[in-house]
Amino acid sequence: MLAQLRRRAQIYWRLEGPKFVCAAVWLALVAWWFATNWIRFTNMKGVVALFGYWVPFAKGCANVVMFTSMFLFLLVCRTTLTKLRSVRWLHWVPINKHLVWHRWCAYIFLAASAGHTICHCLGTFPTLANDPRARAALKLPPVSQVYLHFISVPGWTGWALVVLLAALAGTSAVAVRRKRYELFWYTHHLFVPIVALLALHGTAALLGPPQAWKYLAVPVALYAIERMLRVHRASWPVRIQAAAVQADTLELVLDRPPFVTHYVPGQYVFLQVPSISPWQWHPISLTSTDADPFLTVRIKKLGDWSHALTQLVEPALVLEDAEAEADKVDAKFNGGKSVVGTVQPPSRQTTAGTADLDATTLLAAPPAAHLREVSGASTARSSLTVSDASLPDSAAGIKTDGGPPVPVLATPRPMSRYMISATGTVKPLAVGTTVDTARRAQRAALALQSIDVRVDGVFGAPSQDFVDHDHIVFIATGVGATPFLAILKDIERQVLAARAPARRSVLFPTSPTTAAHAPTAPPRRVDFYWLNRDQAGFQWMAAALGAVDRRVLRDVVRVHAFLTGARGGQATLSSFLLWWGLALAKRRGAAGKCLLTGVRDSSVSWGRPHWPTIFRQTAALFPGKKVGVFVCGPKQLAREVYEVVREVAAEVVDDGTVFAFAKENF
Incomplete structure (x- = not known):
């Protein structure tokens, strides 16, 4: 006793x-x-x-x-x-x-x-x-x-x-x-x-x-x-280079202002949007690393300011999507001319629901009646290039700054457009897109960059101390995973740099601050526990983890997602059905791989994790090591995890295993 x-x-x-x-x-x-x-x-x-x-x-x-x-x-x-x-x-x-x-x-x-x-x-x-x-x-x-x-x-x-x-x-x-x-x-x-x-x-x-x-x-x-x-710092206007609305989050890629010379993964900045409020500054975790030439943040749509920012960005995203459509079509043909055409369906029609991310459902061939008749052209050709010279004078195009007139379609009726990817896959573009829309979409970048954003920081956070530990346990709920995503990117860079020491100075440059804070070797293992309630968060998390090198996820990082469905009722049923479908896909259709990460040693579970079992297993796997536990989520979760960490640490103190605990605070 x-x-x-x-x-x-x-x-x-x-x-x-x-x-x-x-x-x-x-x-x-x-x-x-x-x-x-x-x-x-x-x-x-x-x-x-x-x-x-x-x-x-x-x-x-x-x-x-x-x-x-x-x-x-x-x-x-x-x-x-x-x-x-x-x-x-x-x-x-x-x-x-x-x-x-x-x-x-x-x-x-x-x-x-x-x-x-x-x-x-x-x-x-x-x-x-x-x-x-x-x-x-x-x-x-x-x-x-x-x-x-x-x-x-x-x-x-x-x-x-x-x-x-x-x-x-x-x-x-x-x-x-x-x-x-x-x-x-x-x-x-x-x-x-x-x-x-x-x-x-x-x-x-x-x-x-x-x-x-x-x-x-x-x-x-x-x-x-x-x-x-x-x-x-706010006198430096920062432009939005790219943006994406994914489920209930908004991701922004920002210019890196000159005063942000170095920073450590896990740190955060304050953001201000003068058109929303010239006085409000909001703390947001960075999802980019010091090696990136830009700053990336992910913001949950919660509260007046985040909803106002989303409403400010979304109109530019509509144009950006149309611009991306036009760029994909133009890239297939020489000269970069605007293209509207038809393609014959492939011999093997792809179906929905396959594991191939490049697969697309082919609905129907675009109706030729929606295209203006052009002399000397046949709609049966595999593609139809419309140039300014081939149109009659009555079909005057839309003038754009620094470019030739853009032809318009004969009717405003919706039209299914198709493009051919680099792999030869036929992909349908958005229904209702006209060449006029594609041309107007060239202004999408300017529309997005016209949104004025100000940055202050970068500021220290608890998770930046991850470098002091041999084994790292990240625990997050929902969008609380953002600081840990930046750390995963940095660990990926460290792992890949360690595997190619001869090329490190050329391909993997290390900033002075990152080198000062980085350990001599990457962490032995990282366990990332992510608790999520619904499918919306699953979508953006899958996209974020998809950017991490599969070798790093296989050898160093283990991702454990839990669909909690804590709100009860229909939400609980939906999360259970989602987990059930993912489990079936992993067993039968995805070669035993987790669909969230694409590797075998990661998993998606339904319900809440049993922390005592998890930390006892962690202590057994890493005796005598320093284990850092970092939490970004509700206070109740942090208190629960802290009590378990303290109990398990007392059980294994004689083995020399040292647990450290930290919670994100802004």
Whole structure:
């Protein structure tokens, strides 16, 4: 029993020790700051005799308010905190928890503010209004409580602070942040008048000289410098090079601004779209790596801002799809001329539902009646090239900037268009596409790039510490997988570079930052557990994993997808049927491969994972190794996984296996 308790205490200290040390030191400083003012005013002649202990307690609370206000600003200086991550002797400090510390500082700030207000309302102000001796001691004329509360500088500034702090704290609740992030963002900028009121609150110097400026000067100046850096970075307009709406997510490929010189996979940026709001900045994880010449993000359509961004991008995507259609047709023929034609059906018609990703269902040959009669041309030919010279004058084309007139179709009726891929497969294009649409689609790139996006960052995140572990376990729900996708890309680059050392300098260049953070060898193994509710997420995840080299997925990475169907009812039934179909396809139609990743050692399961079994197997496979567990998902999932990690780590502590746990926080 004692040995088991010792092991549990050892693991708990290993996982939580730094946090408790920092918390103990910080709370000791808070207590000391309170005690200094309490002792000072208690010993001040006549204060306790006239005001009782109301004034010492109020002044002690005021000291705590000033002290915690410093940390409220310092803990959101993200650029500074990102730099501090590279300081070795600060590795034991839980910088990953900076937003948690920010919230706890806010709680103590609000509690001390409430204590300060109550003491003045119940003790100081009534005494000043009713006791001539107290007024004489402070050299005040006869005053009423109404004057003290709402006209005097300490009174009206105090009540203004109460109102502003109540609004800021109320909109900082988790429910508000998730559903109305914009409201949370705007009300958080009430810190500007709050700082001004704090500095003004003590200028009456009734019980001592003003102190607020001594506490706020440095942290507010540092925060202001970081905000000015954001303004400077926002002066660089970033264009959207490509975009895709996949299920309930929006993927953007952005220009890489010049100030993003290096970054580590797993980090994040802030995005702003001035046409939606010139004030809102939203934290988004990067899915690209430092080796990429661009920045890629994936945004879940949740909330007003993300829906507005999707609505802004979608019209350009319609044109982009039409442009891609025209490009595929033009690429088949010399000269890059616009082509509208018919093809004979292939001898073997492809069918829907095959595992071949290039297979397409052939519906019908395009009706020749939908094409204008062109002299000397026959619709029975395998293709029909329409040039400007072959059209009569009445069929004037559409003029475009820098290009010849584009011919139009004879009728506006829908038409099935076909193209021939490089492999010879006949593919139908979108029904209803006209040559006019294809020509207009040449402006798609300009339409997409005209959307102005601003970037601030890059900022540190917990998952960037994946390089410190031999075995990595990623756990994510839904779009929470985005930081881990960037890490998978970086691991892919490391694995391929390690297999071709002679060509590394040419084919696999490594940036200085990536080289500094990368281990001497790629991780031995990565287990990626992805929990998803419906088919929508399955679609974009399959596309994302499809870009990862199959050799890396086979040798290093194991992907384990779980279709949870947690919402019940029809959603649960749909997810079960989807899993059942995937299981049948894996057994019978896909040579035993997972359709999500295309490799054998990955799987798709229905239901929720049993974490104790998973981590015990992990500990058995990697005895004496460092296992890093990274979670990006709901707080309930993180708490559940953390409890299991702590329990399993206590069981295998004698084997030398070390577990580390981290949760993403923005």
